[in-house]
Amino acid sequence: MQERVEVCLSMAAVEWSRHLMNDGASANRVMDALGLAAAEASRWRAEAGGGPPLRPAELVECLSRPMAEWLPEGEGVCLLEAGEPTAWTQEVAELQGADPLLEVQQRVILTALDTLQVREDGERQYAELRQFLIDHPLALASEVRARLIPLGLAFSDCYQSVPAPCLRSMNGEDVCYPCPRCGWPMSMHRRTGAMRCHAVACVAEGVRFGWLHDRLVPTGNKAWDARPVPVAGRVRLTPGLWRYTVLPGLWELDLARRLRRIPGVEVALWPRLDLYDLDVRHGARQWRVDVKDHRSPRRLLELLRQHPPSVPTHVVIPDGRRADLSLLRHGAGPESLWSFETCSGFVRLVSREIRV
Incomplete structure (x- = not known):
């Protein structure tokens, strides 16, 4: 698929996500991004004989579906998951210097650096913070607060509730399935029910799962093991810190x-x-x-x-x-x-x- 089409679609997905999150995206900018992306996708579909033109409203519905379902030669990844840009989308948006997740991550890291550079053991504490974030994409909220408060970091800048697409009811309680490679909760595809990680690298490593008699089984090229974790009292790392840390x-x-x-x-x-x-x-x-x-x-x-x-x-x-x-x-x-x-x-x- 042409790089211009990928870029336009990714930029549209980022702008639509900002609109959904009330993140200050102007209506004109959102509509311009959607209109351009719909036009480029329609042109590509016409040239490849892959379907009728897409209107912006139809494109919005497509953003959460694998591109391979609606674009000739499209990638088998979604542009949005649970209203947030996927890692694939962020990678393409990053090339254009339009990556709001990176901005959030940089703000958190700079705050930590400002606090720790004046401490005698700041270098050690900084390394421990980085290690903690990598080791705890899903964590107990109490443990997170104990780690972040001494560093002057805002809880909401680093962690958030586990979103609905990652949840499944089991024995009367909500559980999620952390990715066996990166540890971030995987999402369930709304149509197929398949579970997979948002990260391109994890998917490339075969992190894909389907259901067999209420049991999650690997469908990728490796026998990864995914186990349910109760979400009560737990939070997940924000997309920006997960993506860039x-x-x-x-x-x-x-x-x-x-x-x-x-x-x-x-x-x-x-x-x-x-x-x-x-x-x-x-x-x-x-x-x-x-x-x-x-x-x-x-x-x-x-x-x-x-x-x-x-x-x-x-x-x-x-x-x-x-x-x-x-x-x-x-x-x-x-x-x-x-x-x-x-x-x-x-x-x-x-x-x-x-x-x-």
Whole structure:
């Protein structure tokens, strides 16, 4: 599907979500986004022989259905889930610099940094906060308050009630099913009843479930196990913190675990109050690492150029984005202080340099 169609649809979904959440979206801006997206989707359907034109009101109904159902060559993902942009939608919107979830996440993190940078043990507390958020996409409200209040963070900026599409009644109480990969409550498809995570990476890892005699069974390519958790007294992380703290944090933690298996290697996460992601050391050797997972390598290069490093820094991308390495390396140029590797490639690089 053409990138312009994807972008227009994602922008429309973001604007419609802001309208639903009463987040200050102007009526004209919402209608302009819906009108443009409907026109682009209709043009694509006409060119591909995939159905009649879509009116903006019809497009609104389609936003919560997998695009493959109503667009030729469409992705098998929804643009909205429970009225919120999915991770796929956010990835595309991010390329246009129109990502309200990122703004919320940045506000929370900056508040924490302002509080902790003046504390003697602020670096340790910041790392503990990041670890807590990654480990607790679904958490007891009492535990969340105990963690956030000393840092001056607002509860509502970080956590919210588990929404209705994530709930299922079991033995007289509401339960949800956390994603077995990222821990955020999965949503139920309103038509098929299937349960799956919002995250593109989780779906790619086979996190899909269906019902068999009131039991959730995996339908993806891996035998993931999803278990019900009572929602009483529990809250979920806000979409912004889940999207921009938990999901990249999973890659960061996985890389740290793999590096620590190398004898003599020490890894510190989010050093110097998140100046970079991983500080990797072996004796006198040091590697500075930023872990990045971006849909567009060109956009990643643009973001990196905005904050060039003063010392050599390794940008590590997920193994599944190996095809982006050539463009990243060529785009950065031979004089760049950035170097690029996949997670597996960087582990091999450290092992090889230690042996030299």
